[in-house]
Amino acid sequence: MAGASQEHMAEKRKFQAIKGTRDLLPPETELWNHVEQTAREVFGTFGFGEIRLPIFEPTELFARSIGTDTDVVAKEMYSFEDYDTSELLELLESRKAALAWVDSPVSPPYGPLGAGAQAIFQPFSTAIGNVVRLGLDAFQKGRIPRTPDNERLLTGLKDGIGTFVGSINSRSLSENRQAVNSLKGLVSQLRFGDSLCLRPEATASVCRAYIEHGMLGLAQPVKLYYTGPMFRRERPQKGRYRQFYQIGAEALEAITPNTDATKSLGKDAAVDAEVIEMVMTYFARLGLEGVQLDINSIGHSAPECRRGYVEKLKAALEKVKGQLGADSQRRIETNPLRVLDSKLESEQAIIEKLPRIGDHLCADCAKHYAEVKRQLELRGVAYKENWRLVRGLDYYMRTTFEITARGLGSQNAVCGGGRYDGLVELLGGPPTKGIGFAIGEDRVILSLLEAGKGSAAQGRDVYIAWMGEKARATAIRAARDLRQAGFRVELPPVEQKFGKALGQADKLGARYALILGEDEVASGEWTVKTLADGTQRKVREQGLVESLRAGSKRQEV
Ligand code: ATP
Ligand code: MG
Numbered sequence: 001m002a003g004a005s006q007e008h009m010a011e012k013r014k015f016q017a018i019k020g021t022r023d024l025l026p027p028e029t030e031l032w033n034h035v036e037q038t039a040r041e042v043f044g045t046f047g048f049g050e051i052r053l054p055i056f057e058p059t060e061l062f063a064r065s066i067g068t069d070t071d072v073v074a075k076e077m078y079s080f081e082d083y084d085t086s087e088l089l090e091l092l093e094s095r096k097a098a099l100a101w102v103d104s105p106v107s108p109p110y111g112p113l114g115a116g117a118q119a120i121f122q123p124f125s126t127a128i129g130n131v132v133r134l135g136l137d138a139f140q141k142g143r144i145p146r147t148p149d150n151e152r153l154l155t156g157l158k159d160g161i162g163t164f165v166g167s168i169n170s171r172s173l174s175e176n177r178q179a180v181n182s183l184k185g186l187v188s189q190l191r192f193g194d195s196l197c198l199r200p201e202a203t204a205s206v207c208r209a210y211i212e213h214g215m216l217g218l219a220q221p222v223k224l225y226y227t228g229p230m231f232r233r234e235r236p237q238k239g240r241y242r243q244f245y246q247i248g249a250e251a252l253e254a255i256t257p258n259t260d261a262t263k264s265l266g267k268d269a270a271v272d273a274e275v276i277e278m279v280m281t282y283f284a285r286l287g288l289e290g291v292q293l294d295i296n297s298i299g300h301s302a303p304e305c306r307r308g309y310v311e312k313l314k315a316a317l318e319k320v321k322g323q324l325g326a327d328s329q330r331r332i333e334t335n336p337l338r339v340l341d342s343k344l345e346s347e348q349a350i351i352e353k354l355p356r357i358g359d360h361l362c363a364d365c366a367k368h369y370a371e372v373k374r375q376l377e378l379r380g381v382a383y384k385e386n387w388r389l390v391r392g393l394d395y396y397m398r399t400t401f402e403i404t405a406r407g408l409g410s411q412n413a414v415c416g417g418g419r420y421d422g423l424v425e426l427l428g429g430p431p432t433k434g435i436g437f438a439i440g441e442d443r444v445i446l447s448l449l450e451a452g453k454g455s456a457a458q459g460r461d462v463y464i465a466w467m468g469e470k471a472r473a474t475a476i477r478a479a480r481d482l483r484q485a486g487f488r489v490e491l492p493p494v495e496q497k498f499g500k501a502l503g504q505a506d507k508l509g510a511r512y513a514l515i516l517g518e519d520e521v522a523s524g525e526w527t528v529k530t531l532a533d534g535t536q537r538k539v540r541e542q543g544l545v546e547s548l549r550a551g552s553k554r555q556e557v
Contacts, residue, residue: 020242021241031454049224051206062077065203065423067395079197081195082196094134135157163179164179202230207423210424211427216429220253238409239409244440244441273379273381276295283414289405293402295386295389296401297357299362302362313339325344339354372399397420399435414440415440418435419433419435463490463512482548485549490510
């Protein structure tokens with residue numbers, strides 16, 4: 001009985017999209033396509049080509065580039081171990097058994113357990129013994145990563161289980177439990193496969209691809225754009241999801257030795273300004289409302305520039321630590337720049353009095369920043385300087401920018417970007433400069449919808465109301481010809497009564513009903529009904545497409 005009812009329950013289980021993910025449905029998907037298509041067009045006119053990247057990558061790629069102290073890498077990545085389950089079946093089972101094992105309570109809990117101990121802990125020591133035996137074998141055969149960590153852990157487990165079994169009788173219950181926990185700790189650190197993750201962003205992937213395909217051999221800068229889903233385990237709310245979509249672009253340029261430093265500063269600034277001009281052009285083309293561009297320079301990582309500033313900032317923050325919230329207090333240690341980002345009302349007045357990076361840029365960074373501003377003005381791009389603008393990802397330097405738009409509440413950033421010279425090198429490539437941005441497509445869509453710029457319901461142009469089996473072939477032919485001419489056509493699979501057909505046409509938002517009854521088929525005079533006003537006219541088959549085109553034009557005017 002129990003089994004049967006469980007089966008029944010399973011049948012009735014309702015599946016739902018995972019928290020923080022969602023389905024995008026028509027007609028909204030038309031807007032998504034429009035937003036992506038416009039990006040392709042605008043970015044294309046600036047010489048950017050599309051790159052399509054994998055959705056998952058080695059976890060290390062992001063840890064190295066974004067930085068392990070950032071929220072993204074520390075808490076928000078969807079990572080998993082990638083291994084061949086069939087090769088490691090027994091090892092996986094014994095790991096599971098070892099980690100899941102708990103002793104059943106015995107009394108007395110104090111003092112040595114004596115001879116009974118072996119029996120209590122037998123299943124656990126067997127499981128650990130199996131992990132060691134199978135683990136060492138898999139390690140030798142290269143079926144689990146042959147890392148120094150794995151080697152150390154396996155040796156530690158081998159010695160640890162020996163000591164454990166040897167002293168088990170003379171230990172108290174709580175001492176044995178402690179030993180069990182520390183052995184479990186070692187087991188859980190064993191790595192059975194490479195750590196992969198769903199990408200939280202795509203700049204690192206673009207850099208990886210630049211290196212992997214030797215793109216430094218191409219004309220520089222290499223200009224690439226991408227679109228697609230990103231994954232971060234954040235708290236879902238309006239404009240913040242766990243699977244979200246970005247449209248981004250990157251311009252990468254190999255650094256040639258012995259170039260004139262002043263010249264190259266000017267060139268970089270022009271590239272930065274053009275990339276910003278491109279994204280602003282794109283937003284204007286979309287009709288995004290309330291767009292504001294904030295810019296800043298965060299200098300470069302050197303004692304006489306950002307690093308020196310961060311020291312000063314840290315010292316200033318230490319002095320006001322008591323007045324700051326817990327998050328900011330923590331950030332003083334991990335990432336002091338991020339304190340400037342705080343939205344906490346009580347911290348605003350304090351932050352305003354902190355030292356500003358603009359006053360601590362080195363001469364080159366200051367020059368570069370001034371030139372970026374001049375280049376933006378040349379292009380007629382309006383900007384607002386915001387000394388508190390820092391980016392959450394470690395790799396940025398010099399130019400940083402953020403664009404906000406209307407209708408989004410507190411999640412109003414629709415684009416973040418900046419310069420990241422050195423990132424490609426950090427990932428094992430040649431010295432390379434980079435500048436790019438990532439647009440939050442979900443938020444762009446929200447803002448457009450909020451402003452009433454969504455597309456209307458995805459109607460049909462023509463609903464074919466056919467009646468009588470004799471009309472079927474004619475209806476199929478009419479549908480094919482109309483579709484060929486680009487009309488959106490609904491051809492019901494079975495004949496319908498006239499009233500039902502018109503009702504259905506209405507529901508689908510069709511503009512015309514093409515009525516094909518036996519009379520129409522026999523006479524060759526077809527009936528077209530304009531649904532908005534109920535008027536009807538007769539058309540012959542050869543004149544159908546023309547007649548509907550003319551009708552549509554008249555309506556569009
Ligand atoms: P935020 O401060 O809003 O969390 P971020 O600094 O983490 O943004 P970036 O990593 O620079 O954002 O990503 C660029 C853009 O991607 C953001 O400006 C935003 O529009 C969008 N974005 C980032 N995270 C999410 C998310 N979880 N859901 C939807 N859009 C997001
Ligand atoms: Mg974020």
